[in-house]
Amino acid sequence: MNVLSIVGARPQFVKAAAVSRQLREDHDETLVHTGQHYDAELSDVFFEELAIPEPDHNLGVGSDTHAAQTAEMMVEIERVVADADPDVVLVYGDTNSTLAGALVAAKETTPLAHVEAGLRSGDFSMPEEINRVLTDHCSDLLFAPTAAARENLEHEGIAEGVSVPGDVMYDTLLGVRDRLDAVETIAVPDVVDSLDEFVLATVHRAKNTDDPDRIAEIVDGLADCSSPVVFPAHPRTVAALQEFDLWERATEGIEIVDPVGYLSFVGLVERARCVATDSGGVQKEAFYLDTPCVTLRDTTEWTETVDAGWNRLVGADAERIVDAVDAAGDLPPKPDLYGNGTAASRIVRTLESEVER
Numbered sequence: 001m002n003v004l005s006i007v008g009a010r011p012q013f014v015k016a017a018a019v020s021r022q023l024r025e026d027h028d029e030t031l032v033h034t035g036q037h038y039d040a041e042l043s044d045v046f047f048e049e050l051a052i053p054e055p056d057h058n059l060g061v062g063s064d065t066h067a068a069q070t071a072e073m074m075v076e077i078e079r080v081v082a083d084a085d086p087d088v089v090l091v092y093g094d095t096n097s098t099l100a101g102a103l104v105a106a107k108e109t110t111p112l113a114h115v116e117a118g119l120r121s122g123d124f125s126m127p128e129e130i131n132r133v134l135t136d137h138c139s140d141l142l143f144a145p146t147a148a149a150r151e152n153l154e155h156e157g158i159a160e161g162v163s164v165p166g167d168v169m170y171d172t173l174l175g176v177r178d179r180l181d182a183v184e185t186i187a188v189p190d191v192v193d194s195l196d197e198f199v200l201a202t203v204h205r206a207k208n209t210d211d212p213d214r215i216a217e218i219v220d221g222l223a224d225c226s227s228p229v230v231f232p233a234h235p236r237t238v239a240a241l242q243e244f245d246l247w248e249r250a251t252e253g254i255e256i257v258d259p260v261g262y263l264s265f266v267g268l269v270e271r272a273r274c275v276a277t278d279s280g281g282v283q284k285e286a287f288y289l290d291t292p293c294v295t296l297r298d299t300t301e302w303t304e305t306v307d308a309g310w311n312r313l314v315g316a317d318a319e320r321i322v323d324a325v326d327a328a329g330d331l332p333p334k335p336d337l338y339g340n341g342t343a344a345s346r347i348v349r350t351l352e353s354e355v356e357r
Contacts (some may be wrong), residue, residue: 001027001355004086006077008036008061010046011281014113014262015092017050018344024053027348028348030084034073034097035060045261060124066096066127073100076080088113088141088355092278094132094301102135111355115168115347117142118149119280119301126207128280130209133303141354143347148304161354165346169281173288174341178264191230191255192268199227199325200272200291201254202279203296204234212244214316218296219246221314221321223253230255231279236315274328274329276321283311284338292328294321304337309342 003023007016016031023029033055046052061069077100081089089105091098092115105112112225117136123129136158137140144150145167153162159327192198201222210213215263219241222229231242231254238256241247250256269275275286278296283305286293293311305311309332314320 001065001088001352002030002086002270003027003088003090003141003351004030004032004081004084005092006034006097006101007030007055007089007092008073009095010262011279012092012097013046013050013052014281015168017046018053018168018175019090019115019260019347020053021051022344022348023351027352029053030080030086030100031055032077032080033058034074034077035062036069036095036097042153044049049261049263050176058115059201068341070096073097074104076280077101077104078108081105081110083157086110090115090351091135092116092205094119094128094135096127096131096227098135099112099131102138106138111140111142112138113347113351113355114139115143116145117162118144118146118153120152121264121301121303123297124300126205126299129301136157141350143343143350146304147342151210154268163346163350165350166343167212167284167342168343168347169284170288170338171341173285175264177267191257192271195230197227197273198255198271199225199274199276200268201229201231201275202234202277202282203231205278205297206236208296208316209234209240211316212246215240215244216246217316217318218321219250219254221318221325222276223249224318224322225325226322227325228255229253229276230257230268230272232257232259232268234259270326274325276325287311287337290334291333292331294324294328296321303357304335308332308335309333 011244057080061072088111090113091101142162144164233256241250270289276293276294283302287305295313298315312324314324
């Protein structure tokens with residue numbers, strides 16, 4: 001079986017680490033990196049730490065408007081697909097890289113498989129929601145991480161080709177936990193080693209970073225928390241803080257540090273008293289590592305974590321952020337939501353049975 005896998009952003013690198021390892025035991029994989037995340041701290045370090053094979057093609061697309069970025073990816077992916085002639089195109093998650101690969105596969109009538117299918121937040125102001133819905137409706141094989149995700153697909157009339165293997169990010173996390181003691185503070189030793197406890201924050205969603213009122217509320221909320229806040233800042237967020245004259249306020253009340261690699265970040269999540277984030281992947285990583293989560297969004301695609309009492313949605317409201325972060329800690333029993341760490345092998349077995357027949 002010849003699989004063409006498309007990645008482009010941090011969460012996809014984490015997912016591909018598990019699936020590519022399983023695929024390459026018995027099959028051929030052509031790995032395409034679109035270049036959507038191109039900073040070394042957001043791309044190269046993940047390939048190194050997770051032992052992801054070097055991409056066969058790096059498209060180097062970089063940043064642009066959603067339409068221009070997606071269009072350029074499609075042009076380049078189409079050339080790669082035509083040359084590789086894969087048995088199946090495999091995409092992950094909900095980024096522009098995901099949608100570009102999905103549309104090319106659909107136009108080329110190449111079978112398309114979507115890992116992390118069926119997630120829905122109901123918020124169509126988020127580009128990710130549009131990307132994931134369109135990708136699901138283009139896909140032939142849909143790998144849903146949860147039963148709720150499968151139900152979302154059924155409500156939209158998608159029942160054929162759907163399976164629930166679990167979450168591949170859990171596979172990857174389980175594979176690196178034993179390595180955390182040696183690396184967890186490498187990236188930010190001076191900050192973290194001096195703190196008895198801390199809140200770990202991440203903010204990168206355009207809905208937050210591009211809106212001066214929302215990012216100001218988030219900064220005020222994080223700065224007013226009773227515990228110190230450690231904030232590995234995405235380049236987009238740093239630019240927004242400077243553009244909106246929030247840098248001084250942020251650096252007065254928050255420990256802003258450079259982005260860290262995957263292993264260091266997982267170590268920080270595990271040590272943190274609480275995580276405050278607008279990232280979908282970080283919500284799950286906090287859940288897996290028994291760390292309370294406060295989500296700086298009005299909606300989430302990972303609704304099970306909210307229902308289970310391990311995640312609170314607070315939007316961009318300073319008072320709600322402070323209240324939720326300061327109250328985090330007394331958690332209910334944690335349910336088993338995302339499988340047992342064998343999602344990647346189940347995905348490969350399904351590909352074998354469906355694509356090769």
